[in-house]
Amino acid sequence: MSAAHGNNMNDYIYKCFDCGKTYGKDEIEKNLVYLCPTCGKVEKNQPLKGILLIEYDYESIKSKISKESFFNYELGRFWQYDFLWPLDSAKLASLQNELEKISLPSNCFQKLKYEGKEFFVLNDTGNPTLSFKDRASSLVALKALELGIGKIATASTGNAGSSLAGICARLGLKSIIFVPKNIPEAKRIQIQSFGAELVLVDGDYDLAFDTCLEISSQKKWYNRNTAYNPLTIEGKKSAAYDIFIALKGKLPNYIFVPTGDGVILSGLYKGFWELQKLGWIEELPKLIAAQAEGSNAFARYITKNKFEYESAVSIADSICSGAPRALFLGAKAIQQTHGKVIVVSDKEIIAAQKESAREFGILLEPSSSASFAAYKKFAEQEKLQNETALLLFTGNGLKDVSSLLKWNEKIIVLTPEQIKEKYL
C-alpha cells in the first residue's frame, strides 16, 4: 500500500491488492464494481483475486488532525472521523438519527483476568445484531444510502446475513440474503425476523455466493458479499480504531482474531497500517489468527506458501471456510505484523466457551471462543510475561444456543424435601 493522491481530507482511491492498479472512486462505486477491473476473479473453491483496498490522503489528514485530538472520538461511532471513511461527509451529516440506531455500545472495551494474567477484550457481542459483522454491514448500508440504492444482497452461512438484515431494517433498506439450504434453523429465523427476503439455495455457500453475485449484478442491487465488496474489509477496520482510542494509543502486543475467510484480519491490519501511515503508532500489534483444526487454511498456506482447497468442518461454523476469500490479504496481515496462526480443536473451542461464560459472564458463540482458546494455548506455549494481549469477542452465544446445549448436563427435578436434604 502507498499514499493516495488528492488534497481534500475526504479524498480516497481504490487500489488493487494484487496488481496494484488504482481507480477513482466514481469509476468503482457508481458502476457497482467490486473487484479489480483488471485482474479481479471469482473462482470456485479459490480465494478471491483482485480485492480492492481503499486509500486516503494520509498526508492531508496528518496535517490537520493530531493523535491527541483523535482520542476524543467515541468508541463504536466510527463515522465521527468521517475523513477516514469512504463516505460523503455532507450526506453523513444528514443521517444523525440513523447513525444513532447503528452505533455500537461504548462498553465494548473490557479488561479481564485469567489465571492471574490480565488481557483486554473488544467485546462485540452486544452490537445491534450481537455480532462483529455489524461493523461491515453498517458501512455497506451507509454506502447504499449514499448511492441511492434501496436493496442490498449478500451470500451468507447465517451470521453475515442476519447482521445485514438487522442493519438494513434499522436504516429502512431492503435486504436479500442468499444462504445454503443446510442453514441452521435459528440463523434462518434471525434473518427472516428482520424482514429480509431469504433465498435458500440448493447447494453450498459457494453456490449461494455465485448465485447472489449473478442476481444482484443483473438487478443492480448493492452487494455485500464478504471480502468481495471492499467495504466489508474497510468496515472491519473500525475495530483497530476502537482499540486505538480505548487504549489511548498504547496498543497491545498481540491481538487474537477468530479467522475463517480472513476479512477480520485484513480489516484490522488495514486500520493499524493506516494509523502507522498517519504517524500515530510505530509498531503494529502482532495479529494471531485463531483457526479451528477442521478449518485451517491459513495455517496450511503460511507453512507451504501455497493454497490447496480442503473442505472445512468445525463446530465454530462462523470461521469454517475451505477457501478463505481474503486468504492472501489475511496472510499478509499475519506475516507483516510478525504474527502467527494458532490452531485449536473443537474440544478446546468448547472448553473455552464454557470457561468464558463461567469466568467472565460472557456467552460467546464457538467462533469467538476460538480466540480465547488460541490465547490460552499461546500464553502457555510462549510463557507470556509483560506482553499485553487483546482478544476479539465477535459473536454472542445466544446466536447459536445449540452449541451451549452440547456441554450443559441435564439436571434432575427435586421436591422441596429433597432440596432441603441436599442443602441443609
Next chain:
Amino acid sequence: MSAAHGNNMNDYIYKCFDCGKTYGKDEIEKNLVYLCPTCGKVEKNQPLKGILLIEYDYESIKSKISKESFFNYELGRFWQYDFLWPLDSAKLASLQNELEKISLPSNCFQKLKYEGKEFFVLNDTGNPTLSFKDRASSLVALKALELGIGKIATASTGNAGSSLAGICARLGLKSIIFVPKNIPEAKRIQIQSFGAELVLVDGDYDLAFDTCLEISSQKKWYNRNTAYNPLTIEGKKSAAYDIFIALKGKLPNYIFVPTGDGVILSGLYKGFWELQKLGWIEELPKLIAAQAEGSNAFARYITKNKFEYESAVSIADSICSGAPRALFLGAKAIQQTHGKVIVVSDKEIIAAQKESAREFGILLEPSSSASFAAYKKFAEQEKLQNETALLLFTGNGLKDVSSLLKWNEKIIVLTPEQIKEKYL
C-alpha cells in the same frame, strides 16, 4: 414516601410501603432482612406485604448537587452518582474494574418512528445478559460484595435467573437459581452456561420462590427474589435516571412498561419520585402498564380495587404473573402518575414483535413487544398529537427464539435456475 433523616449524602433508611415504619440500614442489611419486620408477609398466590423502600437524605443531596451537573453522568453507569444508591462509596471506589464489566451500553437510548410519529426507546436488549433485569441483578450483586457474602440465590422463571447468573459470573460471585421444573430449555441453558447452580423444583414458580427463601435464609446466602429484596426495585429505578439524563430532564408524557410482577413500574416510579423530591422535575411521566390478556392482574386490581388470584398464561412468559409480587406498589405507581393499564392479546404481542424486528431492526422477546403493542393501541385510542412517549424494550428476542419460530414461515429451497427464473 417522605424525606429521610441524616446529614450525610450517602445516608439512607428503609421504610415499609404498607405500615410506614422506618428502619436503619444495618438493622435490615446486616441481618439479611428483606421485608418489613413488623408487617412483612409472603403468602401463596398473594402479592407481598411489607415491601421496603429505601429513602435518602434528599435535602442534603439537593443542597450539594445541581440538576445541570447531574446531566454529566453517563448512561448505564448508575454507580457514578453513588449518593443515590444504597452502597458504600469507599467500597464502590475500590471496584472500578468490576463496575466496568457490568456497565450498560450507552447506546441504549434511541428515537424511533412509527406511522409518522416519533417516540423514544430505552433499549436494554444489549445489556450484559441482554435483559433489563441486569439493572436489579447488578445492584444486588454489588450489595453482596459489600456485605462480604459470596453466594446469591434467587427464584426465577428463567430471565431473572440468567441475569443474576451472568452478573455473578462477571463479579466472581456464586449464584444458585431455583426454577420451576417446566422451564424452557433455552432459558435453562443460559443459566447453566454462566456456571450457576441450578435447582429444578418439582412445582411452579411459587414453590420455587418459597423453597429458595427457606434454603437461602438457613444457608445465609444473599437472596435476590424479585420484589422481596428491596434492591430489585431500587436497581430498576436506574432506568428513570437514564431517561432523565438522556433527555436532559425533558421527560416524556407517557412511559410504556411491560408489566408482570410490577417491579419495573415500582422502580421507575421510585426513580421519578426521587427526581421530584430533589426538585429536578415537576411532573412525573404517566406510567402505562402493558399487560397480556392472559395475565392482567393489574387491570383487574385497578378496576375492582381488590386482588383476586387467577392463574396466568401468555406467550409473553416474562410478564406472566397470577399474583404480582409488587401489585400494591405497582398500582400506586400507575395511579399516582395518572397512568393506566393497556391489555394486549398474544396476537397483538406477536404482531408487535414482528413489526419491531422489521421496522426497527430490534429483536424483542414477547414481553418487551407487549410495550410496543400497548403503545400502538394507546396511540390509536387517544389520538396522540404532541404528547411524547417512551417505550421500555426489556429483553432480547434471542433469549426466546421459539417465539420467533411461531410467525416466520418455512422457505422452499430453489436451484440457481429457479432463482434466476424468479428474479430475472
